[in-house]
Amino acid sequence: MAQTAAKPEYPGDKEYVGGCHCKKFRYKFYWRPFENGERAVGNCNCSICDVKGLLYVHMDASAFELTSGTMDELTNYQFHKKVFNRYFCPLCGVEMWETKPSENMVGVNVRTVDGVDVSKLKLEPYDGRTLL
Incomplete structure (x- = not known):
């Protein structure tokens, strides 16, 4: 995870930044717009x-x-099957992202992305209760 974030892969990708509550940890990522309901x-x-x-x-x-x-x-x-690594700040306790190393995947908790209004998001249910 020490690499530099790759430049956008798709036209329209944008840079997002965020981090934990105490600001000790900060991140950035490139992804398609989602903050106004454009993407689930x-x-x-x-x-x-x-x-x-x-x-x-x-x-x-x-x-x-x-x-x-x-x-x-x-x-x-x-927890459970231990396929995800969930990372959080040891100072303020905020969980910012998870990784699934077997798939080279990162999942960012959008509640930690700067400027995101949760009321504008298009939420897509995921049944992790029975799948994970």
């Missing part, structure tokens, strides 16, 4: 997403870059 955001009902209110967009790991703080400083949490 995953609303998973698994035990962790449901209780934390996590909302995700998933992308290839090459589109994501940690810009402040280091991976070694983050706390990683795994």
Whole structure:
């Protein structure tokens, strides 16, 4: 995850930035616009997403870059089948992203993206409760 985020793959991709509440950890990624309902955001009902209110967009790991703080400083949490690594700030407790190494995938919690108004998002239900 120490790589530089790849430039946009598709016309219209844009750069997003965000991070945790205390601002110790910051990231950026490139993805298609989603903040005004242009693209669906995953609303998973698994035990962790449901209780934390996590909302995700998933992308290839090459589109994501940690810009402040280091991976070694983050706390990683795994549960159930342990296929996802969930990273959160050990200071303020905010979960910012998850990775699925077997698929070279990063999922960003859009609640941690700067300037996103959750009321404008197009939420797409994902049945993680029975699939994960």
